[in-house]
Amino acid sequence: MGLNTKYAIFNTSKINIISFLLLLVFAILPLILGFGFAVSYSFGLIGVLNKGFTLENWSALFENNDVIVSFLYSGWLAIASLTLSVVMAMAIAIFFHKKFSKGIYSYLVYMPLAFPSIVAAFFFAQFLGNAGILSRICYQLGIIDHIQSFPNLINDRFSFGIIIAQLFLSLPFFILLYTGLYQTERIDDYTQLANSLGAKNKQSIFRISIPILLKKSFPNIVMYFIFKIGTYEVPLLLGRSSPETISVLAVRKLQKFNLYDIPQGYAIAVIYTIFIISLLMIVLKINKNEYDI
């Protein structure tokens, strides 16, 4: 028995060491190494053309407003698509939760989840573009008389194409989240109680259903915002060359041929990483149930 216990302790500590090493190699170390490399490169400590510590790359980065505009633009795209997704999904959960808990809609809602971002971007380019399906339908219906009459819905000023593609990708997630919450939080029971106490339907929706759903989903909304702010494929295919989202800007600076842009690209990566990590720390601090995905 004593030998068994000793063996078990040895085994447990061995597994713990392996687990710690796995965590170190696949999660902690890449982050430290990647961030360290980006910081060093941006301050001129490493890199082919760098000659020692300098703040030049950082000051060059802020000579124009590209980075700030990119951050604001990425934030705006994330907020716009998230707001639409949350509002629509909430309405669906409140009015149609039964339809989505079983039957054909409970299967259909999974369809967009099978779409990689790049496929969704390609589809919306074919659907909303000047020579796309919508434009062809409008032509056949006599709404437009030539290809140029169709408004620019992709690579456009208002980023309509990007927002629609993001909405398509995120709506099912929020529908599943809210229909699930509607049941687990027993919102039906609360609204029935409120109605029996004399509340109107509108009152029970705005004072009970929406506040509960919003409160419970707030960490998910912020997490989704974090993911959406770094999105790359959809703005790459459906966005304009200016303004660019933060990922597209960083990739352009780091992957293109001008070697003098690389330190600035790493400076953008540093700002982005600090921003995301700070936001994540705030969310996880607020969210007490931080272990759920």
Added chain:
Amino acid sequence: MSTTFKKRNIFLWLLAVAFLTPIIILFFLSFSKNWRFPAILPEQFTTENWSYLFFSSGNIGQSFIVSLTIALSVACFATLLGFITSKYIAYHKYRKKLLLLTYFPFALSPVIFALCLKFYFIKMSLIGNVQGIILAQLMIAFPYSVIFFTGFWSQRIKQFEDLVATLGGTTAYAFRKIVMPIAKSLIMICFFQCFLISWFEFGLTSVIGYGKVETLTIKVFQFVTEANIFYAALSCCLLILPPVILLWFNKKFIVQTSK
């Protein structure tokens, strides 16, 4: 009342159309040829694009195999390693801090993360090959898997394990007879999710693959930049099919079983 009912039905119909149209149109495009404006239907419907996939030297089929190999490897490793590591984190006294560290790589934009790590991958000769992509994707899928499983290791599971130990059972026995049966459906869900993370990945793969490893997402991008929409649609169909099957399987068997 009936008007509201009709309006509601119309909304649901529109939603169903919005969810189904993309798949239908992509399949339709994959069988098309010569699609000039303003025609709604193409001049020609053909199986040529699909036969190119199976019979010609075109490498879409090869990309499918590469993508599948990478996604299955990432899903297997991430699920297995994540399951082991999550137990260590779940019962650790610094659980919250360790979890926070796990969240960071998962939350960052994969393409920016890959660009910051590219130097190390070059040094380790892991750029432009399948092994490099698997390792890079593991750095996203593994944290996801760890976070996913951490919630599983509750006090209840610990009590079950303690009970087995008290009754004379070994750790391995408790793992085989208690932990695994309870965790089975979660492991399958995590496997599917990790598969999808890898299957959908484009930015990180394009950086670490360096254009030499052509996964299906890379192929779609290539065809789009070449304005070859029919082959792009075909690649898109191949990208959508496995997730549709997995999600259907997930919904049909795992969600219903767990209910």
